[in-house]
Amino acid sequence: MAKVPGSAGLPLLGDRSYDFYKDPIKFQLKHLEQTKSRIFLSRFLNMPTVFVGSNKALKEILTDNSDKLNLGYKQFMGEIYGSNILFTDGDYAQGLRSTLKHLFTPDSVTSYKDTIERIVKKSVASIDSGASLCAYQHFKKLSIEICLSLFLGLNFNDLEADIITELTTTHWHGIISVPVALKIPKMSESSYSKALDAKRKLLDIIQKRRDEKCHSFPQKVETLPDLEEVLVNNHLLLFTSALVPKALSSILTSFLIEVGEKGKEDLQDSILNDDEMFECILLEILRVYPPFLGGRRIITQDFMLDGYKLSSGHAMLYLTYLAHRDPDIFDHPDEFIPLRWLNKNKNDRDKLFCFGCGPRNCLGQDLVWSILKTVIKELLCKYKLILESGQNLSYKWLPVSRPIGNVMVKFEPRHTNNDDVPT
Ligand code: HEM
DSSP: OBOOSBOOOSTTTTOOHHHHHHOHHHHHHHHHHHHTSSEEEEEETTEEEEEEOOHHHHHHHHTTTGGGEEEOOHHHHHHHHOSOGGGOOHHHHHHHHHHHGGGGSHHHHHHTHHHHHHHHHHHHHTOOTTSEEEHHHHHHHHHHHHHHHHHHOOOTTSHHHHHHHHHHHHHHTTOOOSSSOOOOTTOOHHHHHHHHHHHHHHHHHHHHHHHHTOOHHHHHHHTOTTOOHHHHHHHHHHHHSTHHHHHHHHHHHHHHHHHSSTTOHHHHHHHHHOHHHHHHHHHHHHHHSOSSOEEEEEEOSOEEETTEEEOTTOEEEEEHHHHHTOTTTSSSTTSOOGGGGTTTTTTOGGGOOBTBOGGGOOTTHHHHHHHHHHHHHHHHHHEEEEEOSSOOOOEEOSSSOEESSOOEEEEEEOOOTTSOOOO
16 A cells, blocks of 8 residues: 655644745646656645645545545635535535525526626627726626626616625635635735625625515525525625636636637637537636636545545645646647547546536536626627737636736627628
């Protein structure tokens, strides 16, 4: 029985959290090179931690071995969110999942489409086609409006929407990176207490929206069987927090970077004309630019993984970024090749872990696909996306992946056959 390669070092002295925060990709690649293994041991958050970046092993962990792992987020985010599904395990978690699943059935997701389309159409119509826009900020504003309208029934003509948006930002500053739950160094006590204050205010607003009984999503939550009051409010807080809009804007910005470069106009056209190709492009965006680097677990029972013994009491980080670039599954893993999803990787959708995997996978992923597809289609129907040349496109990966600099883009109106052609 082999030991996991690498070292957990001495408590405190051997802790490598700082290196991880400073440059998580460099940290992973360095350990991969040193240990010659995509499964390695290090000390993180002062706990011996097994890092898993092998695609096959990651899948095995999240599916076959999920009963030997607890989610590892409560320690960091428990207070800032209050009790919700992310801090539960075992049968209780499965019970909560079957309740919450009602909100994300295919019928439910279809019923959210009108709201999504209305907001996206309004946003697309308001684009100033001559101006340069910061892609991430543009998509963040849109994603916030979609999420708050959908989950709280907000009307963005009201002043209240601005106040709530601001509260979610303050709350976010107290959230300590999810799903790779890491304590952000230098976060001051005062921003944490401001975040807790924002949480209380957001919960009051959520209760008020529920009492008003006139908005579809909160009303839907109301009808869920066996969900205590406090859990109803806390899950609405989870869904409306800044986390989801940030992840959506991350994906949309990465999309724009890949298809907006000069010479990639064909890719934009193919999205409009070929649904299969559109799907391939989105899958490749998720593979190369996962919004979250991975997730955290605590091992509750010893088990074997790829010939290594994983010990109870240790922590585990699953590394989505590394698994998505595992050369055993993806040829030329660092290259953006949408067509791989029609060829060698045709049946490998289950080897993407952007939305987790197995019994604790993301409940909102169908809704996310629906939002992404609506935004992209509406934009491309009206505009060609043109990324300004010569920009710094390097990424930061924590807490949510995004380009470090402002990525500037122009939207050039597309002329269709129905347009009036000036004489
Ligand atoms: C781009 C947006 C999103 C991304 C990238 C994302 C990603 C993820 C990931 C990776 C997990 C699994 C965490 C783990 O394995 O530890 C997860 C869980 C979850 N997601 Fe999402 N998510 C997104 C949007 C949403 C939305 C819109 C909702 C619902 C409104 C949602 C609801 C959930 C829930 C309830 C869980 C917990 C499931 C459980 O613990 O059993 N997510 N998400």
